[in-house]
Amino acid sequence: xxxPATPNPIEAKSLPRPGxxxxxxxxxxxxxxxxxxxxxxEAYGWATYRAYLFDSRVANAALHTLALTVLAMLIGVTxxxxxxxxxxxxxxxxxxxxxGYLWVFRGTPVYVQLVFWGLASSLYQSINLGFxxxxxxxxxxxxFFLAVIGLGLNESAYMAEIVRAGIQAVPEGQxxxxxxLGMSWWQTMRRTVLxxxxxxxxxxxxxxxxxxxxxxxxxxxxxxxxxxxxRSMDIANSLFExxxxxxxxxxxxxxxxxxxxxxxxxxxxxxxxxxSRHLTTRQLAALADAEGVPPSNVxxxxx
Numbered sequence: 001x002x003x004p005a006t007p008n009p010i011e012a013k014s015l016p017r018p019g020x021x022x023x024x025x026x027x028x029x030x031x032x033x034x035x036x037x038x039x040x041x042e043a044y045g046w047a048t049y050r051a052y053l054f055d056s057r058v059a060n061a062a063l064h065t066l067a068l069t070v071l072a073m074l075i076g077v078t079x080x081x082x083x084x085x086x087x088x089x090x091x092x093x094x095x096x097x098x099x100g101y102l103w104v105f106r107g108t109p110v111y112v113q114l115v116f117w118g119l120a121s122s123l124y125q126s127i128n129l130g131f132x133x134x135x136x137x138x139x140x141x142x143x144f145f146l147a148v149i150g151l152g153l154n155e156s157a158y159m160a161e162i163v164r165a166g167i168q169a170v171p172e173g174q175x176x177x178x179x180x181l182g183m184s185w186w187q188t189m190r191r192t193v194l195x196x197x198x199x200x201x202x203x204x205x206x207x208x209x210x211x212x213x214x215x216x217x218x219x220x221x222x223x224x225x226x227x228x229x230x231r232s233m234d235i236a237n238s239l240f241e242x243x244x245x246x247x248x249x250x251x252x253x254x255x256x257x258x259x260x261x262x263x264x265x266x267x268x269x270x271x272x273x274x275x276s277r278h279l280t281t282r283q284l285a286a287l288a289d290a291e292g293v294p295p296s297n298v299x300x301x302x303x
Contacts (some may be wrong), residue, residue, distance in 0.1 A: 045244030052235060061231035062252050068147060068216045068227055075152025080159025087164050092274050098160070103159035110150075114221040117150040118143070144226075147219040147260055155212060157204070166201035168191060198271045206264035210257055228252055 038044055052058060070213035086098035105113070139145060170193050178188040217229035225234060228249050236245035 010301065043243065044247065045241050048239065048241050048244035049247050052245065053251060055235075055248075057231055057235065058228070058248060061226060062256065063227045064144075064226045064231075065213065065216050065228040065252075066256065068144075068151065068219065069209065069213045071148045072151035072155055072216075073212055075148070076155030076159045076208070076212075077205070079152070079156035081158035081163050083156060084163035087160065088167070102157045102160060105154050108155045111218050111221050112217060113154055114147070114150045114218055117146045118222040120146065121234065143219075143222045143224040147216075147222045147224045148225075150211065150222065151215060151219070155208065162201055162204045162208070163197075166197035169200050170196045171237060191216065195271075197270075202264070202268050202271050206260070206267065209264075210260055214253060214255060 012271050013251050039046070065208065083098045083101060086094045087102075089095055089098075091283050121137065126136055127134045174196065175188055178192040181189065218228050219227060225231065232245045232249040233242070236242040239245070
């Protein structure tokens with residue numbers, strides 16, 4: 001008796017979806033039309049755009065914007081981490097203080113806060129400590145310093161919730177296992193909790209960094225006008241051509257944001273190591289039968 005013939009493998013064919021191709025074609029045509037139309041529209045001031053895109057004043061303003069972004073984020077991450085620990089503290093006074101800080105800085109617009117910091121010199125001229133008096137006039141007249149403080153304190157309120165969510169997402173069993181191994185609280189946080197929490201903290205922190213880069217355009221409220229948007233508008237006011245200078249500022253923002261996005265991608269990849277599993281097709285089939293659906297955090301290896 002001859003052996004049964006081996007059935008041919010099933011060749012799955014995807015369903016035709018003409019709607020997707022039609023939509024993609026329409027969107028592509030609209031994009032081409034907009035680019036061609038804008039390129040031929042003299043109102044955009046392309047000659048001025050090309051003349052000032054690499055202007056030294058604009059490039060220097062981009063450095064000021066990066067400095068504002070980095071310094072404000074350092075304050076935000078550091079103070080936000082402290083506030084996150086206070087939110088989780090068993091001490092009710094510390095929890096109330098932390099909650100009050102978040103309530104104020106998350107409940108008021110950042111523009112209003114920056115205007116307040118710009119007026120701080122009219123509220124405080126000095127601090128009397130009883131045995132000494134500290135003059136604040138020089139510090140409070142430094143608009144760059146006030147812009148960094150205003151942005152950093154506002155950002156810390158949001159970073160506190162991001163850090164707290166990341167720490168609380170780590171299972172409690174991880175902490176208990178570390179303590180059972182004789183680790184101190186700091187060793188547990190450094191070796192067990194934080195490496196796992198960083199996988200959750202990094203993506204929103206990267207988004208906050210990119211958002212901070214664009215929020216620096218609001219520091220004109222301090223007032224501080226040496227950053228990218230303020231400097232571009234100063235040049236635009238002297239030329240009476242706001243549109244090309246807005247395009248110059250937008251181009252610099254896009255380039256810097258793109259670089260930060262690439263850095264965020266590699267940083268996320270670094271901290272997500274160990275979060276995915278490599279399975280063979282047989283293991284994946286067995287796991288899918290057990291769970292009902294294939295898991296999303298696996299990579300299939302050939303048998």
